[in-house]
Amino acid sequence: MSVSLATERAGGPPHGRHRPGVLELAGLRRRYGRTVALDGLSCTVAPGQIFGFLGPNGAGKTTAMRIVMGIELPDAGAVRWGGTPVTHADRLAFGYLPEQRGLYPKMRVRDHLSYLARLHGLSAGQATAAGEVWLRRLGLGAQAFERIEALSHGNQQRVQLAAALVHDPQVLVLDEPFSGLDPLGVEDMAGVLRELAQAGVTVVFSSHQLDLVEDICEQVAIIDRGKVVLAGAVRDLKQRGSPTLVMEVEGAGSDWYAGLPAAAAEHAGPGRVRVMFHEADPQLVLDRARAAGTVRRFALEEPSLSELFLQAVGP
Amino acid sequence: MSAASAVRLVAGREVRERGRSKGFWIATSLLLLGVTAAIVVPAVLGHHRQQTFRVGTVGAAPPGLLSSVTAEAAALGGTARVRALGSAAAARSALDADALDLVIESGTAVLVRGPNTDPSVATLAQLVARDVAVQARLRAAGVPAGRIRGSFAAAPAPVRSLIPVTPGNQASRAIVVAGTIILYLGLVTYGGWVTSGVLEEKSSRVAEVILAAVRPRELLAGKVIGIGLLGLGQFAAIAAAGTIAAISVGRHLPPSTPGAIGLIAVWFLLGYAFYCCAFAAAGAASSRQAEAPVAAGPLTLLILLGYLASLAIQSNPDGLLAQITPFIPPLAPMTMPARMLLGHPAPWELPVSAALMLAATYGLVRLAGRAYSGTILRSGGRVALREAMRP
Numbered sequence: 001m002s003v004s005l006a007t008e009r010a011g012g013p014p015h016g017r018h019r020p021g022v023l024e025l026a027g028l029r030r031r032y033g034r035t036v037a038l039d040g041l042s043c044t045v046a047p048g049q050i051f052g053f054l055g056p057n058g059a060g061k062t063t064a065m066r067i068v069m070g071i072e073l074p075d076a077g078a079v080r081w082g083g084t085p086v087t088h089a090d091r092l093a094f095g096y097l098p099e100q101r102g103l104y105p106k107m108r109v110r111d112h113l114s115y116l117a118r119l120h121g122l123s124a125g126q127a128t129a130a131g132e133v134w135l136r137r138l139g140l141g142a143q144a145f146e147r148i149e150a151l152s153h154g155n156q157q158r159v160q161l162a163a164a165l166v167h168d169p170q171v172l173v174l175d176e177p178f179s180g181l182d183p184l185g186v187e188d189m190a191g192v193l194r195e196l197a198q199a200g201v202t203v204v205f206s207s208h209q210l211d212l213v214e215d216i217c218e219q220v221a222i223i224d225r226g227k228v229v230l231a232g233a234v235r236d237l238k239q240r241g242s243p244t245l246v247m248e249v250e251g252a253g254s255d256w257y258a259g260l261p262a263a264a265a266e267h268a269g270p271g272r273v274r275v276m277f278h279e280a281d282p283q284l285v286l287d288r289a290r291a292a293g294t295v296r297r298f299a300l301e302e303p304s305l306s307e308l309f310l311q312a313v314g315p
Numbered sequence: 316m317s318a319a320s321a322v323r324l325v326a327g328r329e330v331r332e333r334g335r336s337k338g339f340w341i342a343t344s345l346l347l348l349g350v351t352a353a354i355v356v357p358a359v360l361g362h363h364r365q366q367t368f369r370v371g372t373v374g375a376a377p378p379g380l381l382s383s384v385t386a387e388a389a390a391l392g393g394t395a396r397v398r399a400l401g402s403a404a405a406a407r408s409a410l411d412a413d414a415l416d417l418v419i420e421s422g423t424a425v426l427v428r429g430p431n432t433d434p435s436v437a438t439l440a441q442l443v444a445r446d447v448a449v450q451a452r453l454r455a456a457g458v459p460a461g462r463i464r465g466s467f468a469a470a471p472a473p474v475r476s477l478i479p480v481t482p483g484n485q486a487s488r489a490i491v492v493a494g495t496i497i498l499y500l501g502l503v504t505y506g507g508w509v510t511s512g513v514l515e516e517k518s519s520r521v522a523e524v525i526l527a528a529v530r531p532r533e534l535l536a537g538k539v540i541g542i543g544l545l546g547l548g549q550f551a552a553i554a555a556a557g558t559i560a561a562i563s564v565g566r567h568l569p570p571s572t573p574g575a576i577g578l579i580a581v582w583f584l585l586g587y588a589f590y591c592c593a594f595a596a597a598g599a600a601s602s603r604q605a606e607a608p609v610a611a612g613p614l615t616l617l618i619l620l621g622y623l624a625s626l627a628i629q630s631n632p633d634g635l636l637a638q639i640t641p642f643i644p645p646l647a648p649m650t651m652p653a654r655m656l657l658g659h660p661a662p663w664e665l666p667v668s669a670a671l672m673l674a675a676t677y678g679l680v681r682l683a684g685r686a687y688s689g690t691i692l693r694s695g696g697r698v699a700l701r702e703a704m705r706p
Binding site: 071 | 324519
């Protein structure tokens, strides 16, 4: 799915508001019976940013995204865009990829896309043109007149993404866009999101695979049990967290690091052992390693997002 | 985008997509074919064929008896063909061989084949037997044969109907009978479409994509309006086909026909408006196709009750049911047309019945709309009604 967004825009944006606005989730609360899905969740997304909404399954990501899209109402709190509460008309400028994908199985691909575009306010002519543009971009030109149910799973996913993009949204809300994609699919999807963000679209997506997406998003909010536990630019978060010292030594006995505060050790090739240290004096470790064998690798690595998450929620 | 244009778009999709499906056109063609055949076939086969009663006599028939047989047969809408047979045995074997319908033996007894006799033959036998008995008594009392014949030839007393029986109200009865069947089939069919259409949106999960752009009540309104328009179109096509077929086979259509069709169409709309949102709520409360008929069961049962009440009203259009059921909104769409077209309703009955219907529709649409919004995005098992209504 190679997509070039800089070219070929289908008509002008149809929606009322044309302002790059900050998207703000303020103190969202939602409970279902006794289950608390959102417990005062707050975060802010700058326009044109790729924002990762990360956390384990059941953390409240889908509920928060549904509230942003107006599909569910919060018990308390508000969603603001450009400083004012989001209205139904504003949301026509939002694009949405729900976690549970779905389209009308019997509808033809082209008709389906132009129908969705029209629901978001495009005229009949604009809608048809936009549908065709997106079909071509996603390499589905030959399938334009097929029914959705006749498409392969991968092509259905493409149409689903086109359905979120066909009306040229200013805010894109994607719930688990990477789930079920192979590594190439992940790369394609990441490329699409980057291009959209470059074109000024605010991209908010959720994922439970923290390490898969840490290179894709600029800003993240990591949530757990309905609350943000960690938020900020990915680079800042990583620099703020304590780095891991990684050491690979060849020809040493497996007990060379005895007495040092090692976090984990693993076999890393013939006669080679890799050892990770969280809190150890690098000089001391290096001295001990050189005395024991040949040092093949000596590096300070930034923590991954999942390590940061585990540190934040704590034992 | 305004709510009205959202509703228009949703309704437009409904009409386009269903109008494209083969099933819709097959069902419509079958309906049109059925209605046309129901009118044309009886006319071609001649449904007013007269019955000929084959009567045999044995021995001497008293004077006047044969003319009374002819008169009684005519009263039953048929003719009598009388022939004399030589012996009782010959008459019995002719009766046995189905060459005769009844035998008058020596003017004293009447014989038919068996207990499963054609009802009109049995009636004729009864009448003839009575005549035979009365004539025998008159003869025994010494009344001259001429006077007996004369008294039996007397013209029958004219029977007048309180409700004038004209070709006009015969035709409107046919319209009510056919119209009620179409109303019943229409409400159940289009209601089923609404249920399965809503369920399709829910189970394919497309509802979440759509509801990100339109409000639940707009999606609901568009869906039921789209299906309602298709239903009305089908109804109009059936009415047109029926009218053309009736005219082309030379049926007399009373001037009241367009009014009667219009009245049925209006009650179709009222009934559809009343039931459609409840059918949608039944679809939204289900999560699998197999559950939908169960959830919609109470609704189809109510419509069936209305149809049965309408059948009763068709045979007794001023009876108790005819006076009560038009004021029970779930039954009114089926019963009020029969009451209006066949009975003698007071002038206030139509407006009151329609007003009650509209008030009930408003209430039910609000309730069902809320149940629909509360359940359309909830998956996993049927949703209990009480839970669906929770805000």
